[in-house]
Amino acid sequence: MNLENLVRENIKRLAPYSSARQEFAGAAEIFLDANENSFGSPLAAGYNRYPDPLQLEIKEKIARLENLKTTEIFIGNGSDEAIDLLFRIFCEPDLDEAIICPPTYGMYKVSADINAVKTKEVFLTADFQLNVQYIRKAFNKWTKLLFICSPNNPTGNLMRRAAIIKIAKSFQGIVVVDEAYVHFSGEGSMINEIKNLPNLVVLQTFSKAWGLAGLRVGLAFANEEIIALFNKVKPPYNVSQIAQEAILEAFKNREKVEKTIAEIIFEREKLIKNLSEFSFVKKIYPTDANFVLVKTINAEKIYKFLLDEKIVVRNRNSVEMCAGCLRITVGTPEENAKLLISLEKFTTKTQRPQRF
Numbered sequence: 001m002n003l004e005n006l007v008r009e010n011i012k013r014l015a016p017y018s019s020a021r022q023e024f025a026g027a028a029e030i031f032l033d034a035n036e037n038s039f040g041s042p043l044a045a046g047y048n049r050y051p052d053p054l055q056l057e058i059k060e061k062i063a064r065l066e067n068l069k070t071t072e073i074f075i076g077n078g079s080d081e082a083i084d085l086l087f088r089i090f091c092e093p094d095l096d097e098a099i100i101c102p103p104t105y106g107m108y109k110v111s112a113d114i115n116a117v118k119t120k121e122v123f124l125t126a127d128f129q130l131n132v133q134y135i136r137k138a139f140n141k142w143t144k145l146l147f148i149c150s151p152n153n154p155t156g157n158l159m160r161r162a163a164i165i166k167i168a169k170s171f172q173g174i175v176v177v178d179e180a181y182v183h184f185s186g187e188g189s190m191i192n193e194i195k196n197l198p199n200l201v202v203l204q205t206f207s208k209a210w211g212l213a214g215l216r217v218g219l220a221f222a223n224e225e226i227i228a229l230f231n232k233v234k235p236p237y238n239v240s241q242i243a244q245e246a247i248l249e250a251f252k253n254r255e256k257v258e259k260t261i262a263e264i265i266f267e268r269e270k271l272i273k274n275l276s277e278f279s280f281v282k283k284i285y286p287t288d289a290n291f292v293l294v295k296t297i298n299a300e301k302i303y304k305f306l307l308d309e310k311i312v313v314r315n316r317n318s319v320e321m322c323a324g325c326l327r328i329t330v331g332t333p334e335e336n337a338k339l340l341i342s343l344e345k346f347t348t349k350t351q352r353p354q355r356f
């Protein structure tokens, strides 16, 4: 892979914005360089100063944990920002292509569409694994990105690591492995592979296992050259001061994250067992995530019934390969119990003999 050949011409030529906080990041007494409001704000905490554009304190923590350099980490406004940046860095609008493997996370296609990039769909196999042969056939000289979601949303399963590595080795473009749900799986991350695979970008997020979806903080891991491109293209202050402070605070309580993951996995297994006892459940797909994909005999009816019960699940009935499916996030023990009671109600109602 030659990175030079992959990057868009305008991005190669781009003179990136240099923010005040990038030009001077040292200790001074008076900051009159960024047109901030020196008088403060209506908030006691202030927030009148721009945040660190490169979020170095957070990166140092993650780098230590993952045995990486800070320059191998990008932090974004959710991993959705990283997905969008990948298109903006690598894909020439109306010319280049990206491969996605449906059924999968919808933002890959939406981001591609926003950036006027054609997507080629290589559907997963019947057991929701990568179709390596067809993916390889789909590559051409315009294919710049391949998105692999593992564990996959909405199916829940991990993709085989050997298959990902095999594909990455034979592909001249960038292979993006989205690990939003990896912390709920038995398998480790592919982050350590970025040293061996120069075209690998691994995405993770604070929105799932860390429980911090409201902060909007996501991560991309890749070699220094690729991360430098992310930094070149991203908006100057893409992660807010509040978000950066909250992430640093969250690092002080990593035990809570570990505990929550264990609880979610425990609840997930209980939920699977309980759901499998309903007669309307045709299949529960194996999951490595914090949700389960459940194939039912009538997804629309169950979905609407649950809404009347004030419970929202994700209706995936109209998604190709997911007909009849509902995607159910694992909730707290109380939430799961309420869900099961409502589903019990649904069963009794639909099984009640008709009166003539």
Ligand SMILES: Cc1ncc(COP(=O)(O)O)c(C=O)c1O
Residues within 6 Å of the ligand: 077, 078, 079, 080, 081, 105, 149, 152, 153, 178, 180, 181, 204, 205, 206, 207, 213, 216, 217, 218
């Ligand atoms: C597979 C996958 N990737 C990325 C995201 C987006 O994550 P973030 O909240 O970091 O933007 C989601 C959100 O549901 C997801 O399912």
